[in-house]
Amino acid sequence: MKSILAIGCILMLVTFSACKSSDEPDNRKTYLVKLTNYLGSTTYSYDDQDRLVSENFKTADASVVPDNTTTYSDFNAAGNPAKVTYHVPATSTTTTSGVEYDAHNRLIKLSNYNASNALTGYYAYTYLSNTISETSYYPTGAFSQRFVYTYDAKNNISSMDIYNYTNTLVQRVTYGTYDDRKSPRDCVNALRRHTYPLNNATAYEIALSAQTYPFTSVHEYNADGYVTKSTTTNKTSGLVRVVTYEYIKK
Numbered sequence: 001m002k003s004i005l006a007i008g009c010i011l012m013l014v015t016f017s018a019c020k021s022s023d024e025p026d027n028r029k030t031y032l033v034k035l036t037n038y039l040g041s042t043t044y045s046y047d048d049q050d051r052l053v054s055e056n057f058k059t060a061d062a063s064v065v066p067d068n069t070t071t072y073s074d075f076n077a078a079g080n081p082a083k084v085t086y087h088v089p090a091t092s093t094t095t096t097s098g099v100e101y102d103a104h105n106r107l108i109k110l111s112n113y114n115a116s117n118a119l120t121g122y123y124a125y126t127y128l129s130n131t132i133s134e135t136s137y138y139p140t141g142a143f144s145q146r147f148v149y150t151y152d153a154k155n156n157i158s159s160m161d162i163y164n165y166t167n168t169l170v171q172r173v174t175y176g177t178y179d180d181r182k183s184p185r186d187c188v189n190a191l192r193r194h195t196y197p198l199n200n201a202t203a204y205e206i207a208l209s210a211q212t213y214p215f216t217s218v219h220e221y222n223a224d225g226y227v228t229k230s231t232t233t234n235k236t237s238g239l240v241r242v243v244t245y246e247y248i249k250k
Contacts, residue, residue: 030226032187034246039065050250051079052189066090072189078105080190099191107190132194143167149194156197176203181225184245200227222247
């Protein structure tokens with residue numbers, strides 16, 4: 001399973017019944033149903049208990065990334081999945097992950113298995129006062145790489161550091177500013193939540209070796225304050241990437 005996945009959320013308005021008062025508070029929850037970016041689109045499905053049970057990805061370019069489906073199952077009492085199944089139709093490949101949580105229902109370990117149910121590696125998660133470390137290991141237990149997320153006082157990610165197999169810092173993402181609207185974090189499950197900030201970044205930079213690349217993002221929102229479209233510009237190359245998000249309420 002890839003540790004960084006591009007995930008997000010657009011609202012599809014649902015009409016109230018005729019007998020519902022127009023000034024009655026809308027207590028329905030928002031759910032992510034589709035994310036589209038330059039790689040392709042992902043649709044999200046939920047069971048009758050409103051738990052996310054599948055993510056179906058349709059690629060825009062199979063030479064870059066193939067169609068695939070991620071399925072969540074074996075939910076615990078808190079509604080978090082203990083098993084994840086990843087299927088690639090083009091190669092008829094199915095792999096699985098076992099998921100463990102602590103007493104606070106925080107993700108602490110994700111173990112990956114191949115089609116023969118042999119361990120291929122695992123991720124361990126460590127929580128400090130304002131950081132979360134995601135460390136990957138080979139099946140032998142040898143260190144592979146690490147991502148460290150640091151959060152500010154508002155619970156936004158202020159930086160993300162990436163360490164390679166020698167535990168050397170090779171990339172740093174520093175977030176400069178955020179908006180005051182809702183991010184897709186409200187719509188993702190416990191496996192993804194730690195990678196999302198509370199709000200939406202409007203400026204950040206990526207440092208690689210001696211060079212730094214600045215980015216800016218402009219967001220559009222629905223009536224509930226959720227981002228529906230993000231347009232991000234690489235200020236060095238001028239490359240523009242657009243991500244759109246769709247939601248439902250129920």
